[in-house]
Amino acid sequence: MKLYTYFRSSAAYRVRIALALKGLDYEAVPVHLLRDGGEQHRPEYRAIHPGGLVPALQTDGGEVLVQSLAIIEYLEETHPEPPLLPPDPLGRARVRGLALTIACDTHPLNNLGVLRYLTERLGASEEQKLDWIRHWIERGLGTFERLLDDPRTGRFCHGDTPTLADCCLVPQVFNARRYECSLEAFPRIRAVVEACEALPAFQEAAPARQPDAPQPASGQRCHPNQGGADRPSAERPVVRSRSSFFGRTGEGEMHQPNDEPRKSVYYRYQVFPPYLPRETEARQKVVIVGAGPVGMTLALLLARYRVPSVILDSEVQVSEGSRAIVYTRRSMEILQQAGVARRIAEIGLPWRFGNSYYRGQRVFRMEAPHDEDSRFYPMINLQQQYLEEFLLEEVCRSGLVEVRWGNRLIGLSQCDDGVEARIDTQLGEYTLSTDWLVAADGARSSVRSLLGLSLVGDSYTGRFVIADIKIDLDLPTERLAFFDPEWNPGNTVLMHRQPFGIWRIDFRLPEGEEPEEALRFEVLAARIDAHLRMIGYEGKSWELDWCSVYSARALTLEDYVHGNVVFVGDAAHVLPIFGVRGANTGFQDAFDLAWKLAFTLYGWSDRSLLASYSEERVGAAKEIIEEAGRSTRFMTPPTTGHRTMRDAVLSLSIENGFVGPLFHWRTSRPHVYAHSRLNARDDDQALFLEGPVDGAPIPNVKLGLDDFLLDHWDESIHLLVFTEREALPADVTALLQRLRARGVPLRLLAISLGRDHVEGADLTLPDPEGRCWRKYGASVDGATYLVRPDQHVAARWGNCAVHRIAPVLERLVNRLGESA
Template sequence: MHQPTTEPRPSIYYPYEVFAPWLPSAHGPQVRQQVVIVGAGPAGMVTALELARHGIASVVLNAELQFSQGSRAIVFTRRSMEILQQVGVADRMTAAGLPWRFGNSFYRNQLCFRMEAPHDENDRYYPMLNLQQQYLEQYLYEACAANPLIDFRWGNKAAAVTQHDGYVSVCVDTPEGGYVLESGWLVAADGGRSAIREACALRMEGASYEGFFVIADIRVDLPLPTERLAYFDPDWNPGNTILMHREPHGIWRVDYQLPEGETPEEALRPESLKARIDAQLEMIGFGGTPWEMDWSSVYSARTLTLPDYVHGNILFVGDAAHLLPIFGVRGANTGFQDAQSLAWHLAYTLRGLGGGKLLANYSAERVGAAREIIDEAGKSTRFMAPPAGGFALLRDAVLSLSLTEEFVRPLYHWRTSRPHEYSRSALNSAGDDNALFTAGPAHGAPPQNIRLGANDYLLDHLGGGFELLYFTQGEALPRPLLAVVEQARARGLTLRVTAIGAAQAVAGADQTLADASGRLRQRYGVQADGAAYLLRPDQHVCARWLTLDATRLQAALAMI
């Protein structure tokens, strides 16, 4: 029998709660489910919440009885916050987290590069927000627990998985014994050491990099701003790299590379941790400052992905699908994008739409995104922790030159995680005006937010299905367009029409957003009435027109 620990995890700032296990004896015979999600980390819970937004019920299996140990993922990007807004937890994240937009790189204790992430009045969220993963998991869990379409089962471990013709059976182990759960689809969100991936005998493609890094979370009072700090080749750790981040509740993340040959076990000895952290605080001018350890771990950088995220009726998401280095805050942030994409592709497949091609499109798009990230992350990793030989020689030359030469300093840039643009998606309209626009989000790109009022933004009004943004100052939408919209709805497509530009409500539109200043038109490259954008349920653009008519809209919707 599966016996997860019932002792609360230790922490000096987060009060862990141990939840009661879900026991089969209290719930009677199990019926076949539409979707079972194995793994209740951020990617798994966002998948469940996104499925629920599309009306799809799911069962979430969590092998543990409490949230994950340690801060783990702590930096969440603007696009992640926009996704979390859709599932209802962004306000809590904003209230609890620390926003930031600057990153500093030091060589020999001299500032050599200062990164500034773009931010303007049209952005509801900062480029980055720091918050420990336990809080994110708590907010997501509480949203799941409040949703009647999500059956969350603590202390339930997927012990074995069998694929059948059109469904999957899962042998689930609990503290009182096992039971079998059948599901039309199984989502593997069980992390980097995915048991589902292993059970399917699947192997990832990519590279693992030399060397190890220690993550240490300490409570310490440092009068420094919330900015990323990176130190290259410090005296106390020659040839290696140290990162620092401020977290809420007086916690600082100290992330340092181990000298060659030192084992993870040696690195995590208390005396080793103390010596390294004391040396880092001394180097930055706070030697002797008292500090307290909360959590520590060791990781190595890997850039790996499955070549396909769909295997029969098993779907992979997050770290179960790919393993990415933390440089550039790619792990959890990429997992959110996976979850958002998978949920709508799966929901529409369950509705009988897409002719079976939607899940193949999910895999193609997200594998493409992972490969793009791997390419970028590989560059970052080879700079942060260069392999011996030519890479190390080149990195050291850049460091040395950066003390006096301005032109090499941008090479310090850490290539921050960004949303993938599905420019080659099979769902993009081939007959629209994408190539003729001079501004605005192109095929496959996420939307650009626009501030509409004091606390009112464009993305506050979007989400939940397909969105047709129709630019007009007229009194009503063209009847032929509305006829196509009704046809799409009749076949099961959730499609909302937003009229943009008119001061009064536009007849036929589901909502009207005024644009008296013309800011929205300008940012979206719209010059005349009749222009339009079509957004997918994950808000990415799949078509845009300088002038939209019924025939062109029908052709775009036929892609789904």
């Protein structure tokens, strides 16, 4: 028998318990309900279960059964020992009634589809969703508790042997614990569950014991985060964090990271055991310094190429405070490739509007483009701690990434074939050799300091306070900007809503005020109260979670590749937060670097490919700095002249709508690598009236229900061919096949108006309405795009011809001549 299951599915859990109680062997076929948009939606699984649900049981005879209780009844009839139903009719009816109290009255109200409908279609907040979950679980368990007040209840729900009712109760209690429901009012349920969980069959069926559950890679367990106080604490993966003592090799004070969990009113920080040095350290392929969002995203993108990496972080817990909170659509497309976009979308707050106010009057309303071809909203808000938690979970699942907490880089030296890194720990120093070292250690990069590198650009004089407060405000999820507010004249205030009842208030300090004074609670509280009074919430109670002071800077390194050391994110550039550029720009760095570093490591390309990384991303940073400078000068005028101009615009805006666009904050957007050395030099760019130009990222297109073009993307170079022919040109497929034989990841995608299959294509995507053809400007049969692994166009032609494709591929895979 085959059981199609998901480790955390309550319905599948029931069936696993029944199979274990009956001692039946079966093959578990995991169907991940969250990864890559949900594997249950794939056509191959829909062919097994048309409803796309788990569990499904394929019998030895090939028949497929669905619905957990129907499957268990089948097992009861075909394998009656040991029985899961009593022998008498009244007893069987009672057990079935108990089971249905869970399976019909409780569990369906909280399944994944219902919860997504609540948030995505009805606009329920995360707090409202959790309130819904807890309400129905506690109500259902209350009914079940009263039904157990019966003389027929024994050690188990009915008598002293497990029944169908116990198979249903235990998974529901697992969910109750996961969503932090109180079980204090259910003593009979607690006693029954305790008896069940003492049995090997229930232990074997538990979610944590399933093959698709997150498992430790090896070595010491790290006990990852158990979740914030306002969100479920489901099973968490663990990271490989091996421990071995061999003594201290360095001099001076050893690194002692803070091992006290950080305080938060909504997030429960977890302290991870530090990695302690061993006597012998193996040479690594890639070492990434910094376990922040960009560093972990890079590690996950490298893992798609089976490139292992080690992440070093001087701390032993995720970042303090919400920090980066706004992620753009482009970032979500990148994070989809890293495997975490679905998790972010589940609890993040999407938005597309921004409002600018001057002296209490709205003077501009920004609307970010959004249409049905967009899987993700233009922006989504989520605190950085949760993003790091989700990335860490995926890192642990990968099996290719090792996180070494409490490891501080204190020195490095380069040789011809790599880098020697000196690392300090609680037990002293050790040396780690690596082919490549990537600096993802933030704006105060230790790697940058150790190499003596300096950033160039502009630093602005204005200072800003960020304060995260927990407060209940009935305001929509939109960016709010207040210019010249009554309580902070001449300055600016920004507000952003975050999940779990958190609001960010971000305001400029008066000239000359020191950060220490600004963060003094009495001063900060008075300003927050004044702002709440101004927007109509005078006297509203709130609780401070985190606060900090920052300055707006627009700086970059001139080169991101120095020998075998590469820079990404804030280690490479420091950008103003206006326009949500920081982390969002870093994700684009990681996406560009990952494939180029992997291709270099495998020998598919030489180091010149990494030179293109630096050229492209430095160019992007300089363009951002120019745009960000305009935004920053508007938000925090650096001179009297700039302030006079800004104030004139503000005054005009009250009665003149034409100045409204001057308030536009020029939000982060993907860069177009128009001058990349990887672009085609003689393609058919001029023939296309629509579609992404060379160097631009490809746009998403909706292909069907919950099905978008970029859902089908992977780590490969893609040849995208728009055709109605039965087969692709044989010489083109032969070229790609020769490169694949060397291991180069290449895919050939056909977009067809009327065919479900095009010979020679790795995947054919039907486009019966021609949406994709129109969006890509494919006006003739055979129109072809060559797309890099980071989804940027390298070339486009009016026909699919090998003599035109080969030279551009040669720039991406520059050993083409050896095998073509």
